[in-house]
Amino acid sequence: xxxxxxxxxxxxxxxxxxxxxxxxxxxxxxxxxxxxxxxxxxxxxxxxxxxxxxxxxxxxxxxxxxxxxxxxxxxxxxxxxxxxxxxxxxxxxxxxxxxxxxxxxxxxxxxxxxxxxxxxxxxxxxxxxxxxxxxxxxxxxxxxxxxxxxxxxxxxxxxxxxxxxxxxxxxxxxxxxxxxxxxxxxxxxxxxxxxxxxxxxxxxxxxxxxxxxxxxxxxxxxxxxxxxxxxxxxxxxxxxxxxxxxxxxxxxxxxxxxxxxxxxxxxxxxxxxxxxxxxxxxxxxxxxxxxxxxxxxxxxxxxxxxxxxxxxxxxxxxxxxxxxxxxxxxxxxxxxxxxxxxx
Numbered sequence: 001x002x003x004x005x006x007x008x009x010x011x012x013x014x015x016x017x018x019x020x021x022x023x024x025x026x027x028x029x030x031x032x033x034x035x036x037x038x039x040x041x042x043x044x045x046x047x048x049x050x051x052x053x054x055x056x057x058x059x060x061x062x063x064x065x066x067x068x069x070x071x072x073x074x075x076x077x078x079x080x081x082x083x084x085x086x087x088x089x090x091x092x093x094x095x096x097x098x099x100x101x102x103x104x105x106x107x108x109x110x111x112x113x114x115x116x117x118x119x120x121x122x123x124x125x126x127x128x129x130x131x132x133x134x135x136x137x138x139x140x141x142x143x144x145x146x147x148x149x150x151x152x153x154x155x156x157x158x159x160x161x162x163x164x165x166x167x168x169x170x171x172x173x174x175x176x177x178x179x180x181x182x183x184x185x186x187x188x189x190x191x192x193x194x195x196x197x198x199x200x201x202x203x204x205x206x207x208x209x210x211x212x213x214x215x216x217x218x219x220x221x222x223x224x225x226x227x228x229x230x231x232x233x234x235x236x237x238x239x240x241x242x243x244x245x246x247x248x249x250x251x252x253x254x255x256x257x258x259x260x261x262x263x264x265x266x267x268x269x270x271x272x273x274x275x276x277x278x279x280x281x282x283x284x285x286x287x288x289x290x291x292x293x294x295x296x297x298x299x300x301x302x303x304x305x306x307x308x309x310x311x312x313x314x315x316x317x318x319x320x321x322x323x324x325x326x327x328x329x330x331x332x333x334x335x336x337x338x339x340x341x342x343x
Contacts, residue, residue, distance in 0.1 A: 002341060003024075003026075003034055003036070003337075003338070003341055005337050005340075005341070006024065006334055006337035006338055006341065007036065007038075009333060009334065009337060010022055010024065010038045010039075010334065011038060011039075013330060014038055014039040014040075017321055018318075018321075018325050018326075018330065019039070019299065019316050019317070019318040019320065019321065019325050019327075019330070020039050020040045020041075020042075020043050020049075020317055020320045020321060021037070021038055021039025021040045021041055021048075021049035021053075021196065021316065021317060021320075022037075022038045022039060022049065022299075022314065022315065022316040023035070023036070023037045023038070023049060023050075023051060023053060023055075023232075023233040023313075023314075023315050023316075024036055024038075024233070024312075024313070024314055024334065024338075025233040025234065025236070025237045025311075025312075025313040025314075026310065026311070026312055026313075026338055026342075027237050027240070027241055027310070027311045027313075028244070028309050028310060028311070029241060029244045029245045029246070029309055030245075032234075032237055033342075035051050035233060035234065035237070036051070037049040037050045037051050037053065041053050041195070041196040041197065041317065042196070042197040042207065042209065042320075043197075043320065044197075044206075044207060045197070047193065049196065051232075051233065051234065052182070052194060052232060052234070053194060053195070053196050053232065053233075053315075054182055054187060054191060054194050054195045054196065054230050054231065054232055055195070055196050055230065055231060055232065055233075055298065055299075055300055055315045055316075055317065056195075056196070056198050056208075056212060056213050056230055056296075056298045056300075056317075057227075057229040057230060057231050057236075057296050057298070057300050057315075058213060058214060058227050058296030058297040058298040058300060059148075059226065059227060059294065059295060059296045059297060060229065060231070060236070060294055060295070060296040060300050060301075060302065061151075061217075061224070061225070061226060061227045061228055061229035061296075062151045062225070062226055062227075062274060062294065063274040063275060063294040063302070064170075064174070064183075064229060064231070064236070064239055065166060065167075065170040065174065065225070065229050066151050066154050066155055066158065066166065066170075066225040066226070066274070067105055067151075067154070067259070067273055067274025067275075068170070068174050068239075068250075068251075068274070069158050069166065069169055069170050069173065069174065070101065070105065070154055070157070070158065070273070070274075071251060071255050071258075071259060071273060071274075072173050072174075072250070072251070073158070073161060073162075074255070075251070075252055075255055078161050078162075079101060079157070079161060080101070081100065081101050081102040081105070081273075082100050082101070082102065083100060083101050084097050084098070084099065084100055085099050085100070085101065085104065085153055085157065086099075088157055088160050088161065089128050089132075089156070089157075089160070091128055091129060091132040092128065092131065092132050094132070095132060095133070095134065095135070095137070096109075096131070096132070096134075096137065098139070098140050099111075099137075099140060100140070101154075101157070102263060102273070103140050103141070103150075104150040104151070104153055104154050105150070105154070105263075105273045105274055106144070106263040106264055106271040106272070106273065107144050107145055107146050107147055107150055107271055108140055108141045108142075108143075108144055108145075108263070108264060108267075108271070109137070109140055109145075109147065109149075109150050110137040110138035110139055110140050110142060110145065111131075111134070111137050111145065111147045111149040111150060112136070112137070112145065112147060112149065113145060113146060113147050113148065113149075114147070114148050114149070114216075115130070115131070115134065115148075115149055115216075116215070116216070117130065117216050117219060117220070118215045118216055118218070118219035124219075124220040124221060124224075127152060127156060127220075128153075128156060131149065131152075131153065134149075141266075143267060144264055144267050144268075144269040144271055148216065148226040148227070150226075151224075151225040151226035152216070152224055152225050152226050153225070154225045155223075155224055155225020155226070156225070158225070165223060166185075166223055166224075166225060167184070167185040167186070167223045167228075170229075171184070173250070174239075174250060175235075177250050178235075178238045178239060178242060178250060179238060180231065180235035180238055180239060181235070182230075182231065182232045182234070182235050183229065183230070183231040183232070183235045183236075183239075184229075184230055184231075185222055185223045185228050185229060185230070186212075186221075186222040186223065186228075187210055187230050189210065191210065192209060192210040195209060195210045195230065196315075196317040196320075197209040197317060197320060198213040198298050198317055198319050198320060199213060199319040199320065199322070199323075200320075200322075207320065212227060212228045212230075213227075213297070213298050213319065214226070214227035214228065214297070227296075232315075233313050233315050236300075236302060236313045236315065237311060237313050239302075240302050240304050240311035240313060241311055243256055243259075243260075243292075243304055243311075244304060244306070244309055244311060258272075258273060259272050259273040259274060259275060259292075260272050260275060260277065260292050260306070261273075262277055272292060274294070275292035275293065275294060276292065276293055276294055276295075277291075277292050278290050278291050278292065282332075283295060283301065283303070283328050283331045283332055283335070284303045284305070284332070284335050285331070285332040285333070285334075285335035285336040285339065286332070286336055287335070287336050287339035287340060288303060288305045288308070288310075288312075288335055288336075288339050290305055290306055290307045291303060291304050291305040291306055291307070292304055292306075295327075295331070297319070298316075298317065298318065298319055299315070299316035299317055299318030299319060299325070299327055300314070300315045300316070301313070301314050301315075301331055303331075303335060305339075308339070308342060310338075310339075310342060312334075312335055312338055314331060314334055314335075316330075318330075
């Protein structure tokens with residue numbers, strides 16, 4: 001496969017300072033068809049991007065670590081999707097008893113998009129108590145409201161039923177079995193030179209580099225169900241392939257099909273268990289009109305087309321120059337060009 005058009009597009013975007021760098025990986029169920037790095041991982045330090053660069057995944061944490069952990073717990077019979085979250089956290093019974101695990105996974109719980117725990121100075125240990133006091137939540141299934149609160153709760157749920165941290169459970173059941181050797185929370189300082197720097201923070205007077213970009217996740221110590229994961233294009237490709245492989249997947253076939261099923265057919269935005277499903281318009285572009293994926297605020301994304309049996313991993317540090325990059329447009333064009341090359 002030739003990728004000259006998509007390479008030119010990415011290189012032009014970097015030259016125009018739309019973003020400093022990117023890594024693009026394309027794979028089918030068996031093989032990695034293409035993987036290439038572009039631009040810089042850190043412009044001030046003059047560190048070039050490489051295929052081994054580690055990225056702050058931001059909200060890809062939701063699907064790679066959290067939703068996948070919940071799916072594995074479902075397979076083991078530890079949880080049921082129709083369990084009320086108050087079954088595990090009785091403090092939530094008065095205000096949020098109607099919220100089920102499936103509502104959290106599909107963003108139909110009614111919780112608002114974000115609670116700024118870091119501004120309220122709510123410690124991670126006190127998150128459940130704080131959410132118990134949350135008023136104004138809309139009724140479940142009224143609409144799709146993409147909310148970090150849902151996945152913070154799911155991270156707490158995983159810790160409650162497993163007795164270990166989300167980071168440890170995901171490493172044990174997902175990252176190690178899939179040989180995702182460079183996927184972790186809270187990367188140690190010795191890995192810093194291999195990590196793509198994210199945003200310039202005025203309070204630091206430098207770019208964030210090797211610590212999580214998301215304010216709540218940083219406040220929580222770097223580990224949360226909604227953000228905090230770091231990974232490489234190679235590792236994320238292995239994860240995406242596990243959803244299109246017939247064998248050598250950590251998930252049973254029934255589980256993969258369930259995860260890709262729409263639970264929000266009555267709404268405009270189609271959501272599976274963790275995954276955003278294809279519905280127009282989509283960041284998948286105009287030539288991949290099926291499948292499922294997810295994005296991360298820092299500039300990361302996964303899209304998988306069942307029809308083409310193709311996984312596209314596009315990881316960038318787009319907030320490095322600020323938040324002006326039209327990342328959804330960038331993703332759509334990259335996906336379009338990759339799809340055309342794969343015809």
